[in-house]
Amino acid sequence: MQVLEAGEAKYLLLEIDPEVVGNVAKQAGFEYKIDDQQRVMSLDLAVADRQAPLLLFDAADPGNLGWFSRCQFYVDGKTGSVLQTPLSLANQRDRSGRTIPNAVRVQITKELPGTFRMPGRQPVTEQVVYAVLFNLLQALQNTGVGVCGGPTVKPLAGRTEQVGPKN
Numbered sequence: 001m002q003v004l005e006a007g008e009a010k011y012l013l014l015e016i017d018p019e020v021v022g023n024v025a026k027q028a029g030f031e032y033k034i035d036d037q038q039r040v041m042s043l044d045l046a047v048a049d050r051q052a053p054l055l056l057f058d059a060a061d062p063g064n065l066g067w068f069s070r071c072q073f074y075v076d077g078k079t080g081s082v083l084q085t086p087l088s089l090a091n092q093r094d095r096s097g098r099t100i101p102n103a104v105r106v107q108i109t110k111e112l113p114g115t116f117r118m119p120g121r122q123p124v125t126e127q128v129v130y131a132v133l134f135n136l137l138q139a140l141q142n143t144g145v146g147v148c149g150g151p152t153v154k155p156l157a158g159r160t161e162q163v164g165p166k167n
Helices: 018-027 062-070 126-141
Strands: 002-006 009-013 031-036 040-046 056-058 073-076 087-093 099-109 111-113 145-148
Touching: 018 031, 018 040, 018 126, 073 126, 087 126, 099 126, 126 145
Parallel strands: 056 145, 073 145
Antiparallel strands: 002 009, 009 111, 031 040, 040 099, 087 099
C-alpha cells in the first residue's frame, strides 16, 4: 500500500495482486476472469455447477426477512457499492439482457480516500481487502447478500418479482 498526498488530499493506493485475488475466487468456488486496470480491478465471477441462483436478494421485501436477518453484506442497489468496503457488485447479463443467476461482476477500488475505514474503524490494507472479498464470495453462496433499493443491481434469489402496484 502506498500513501499519496496531493495538496491537502490524501489517498491510499492499494497494491492488489491479481494472482492472490484469483486464488481467493478459486478458494470460494468461483470461476473468474480478471481485468486489472490502474484504479480498479474487475472480476467476472461465475459458479458453473450451481443449480440455485447466487444469494443476492431484495432486502426491502418482507418475504426475504429470513435472509435479511443473517446477511453480512449489503449492496446499494443504485450504485452497486458493497457498503463499508472498497468493493462494488453488478449483475452479469446474457446476450438477450437477462441477468445470469449464477454470475456477478465485482470491482475492487484501488484508490481510496485517506480517511476510508472498514467497519469497526479498521484501516484498509491489501490483506483486509482479500479477506473481505473472500467473505463476500462465501456470502453470495451460503448466507446471502442484501440489495438495498435502486434499479441498477437486480436480486437473484428470494422473492424477486413485484406483485401488484407499488405504494
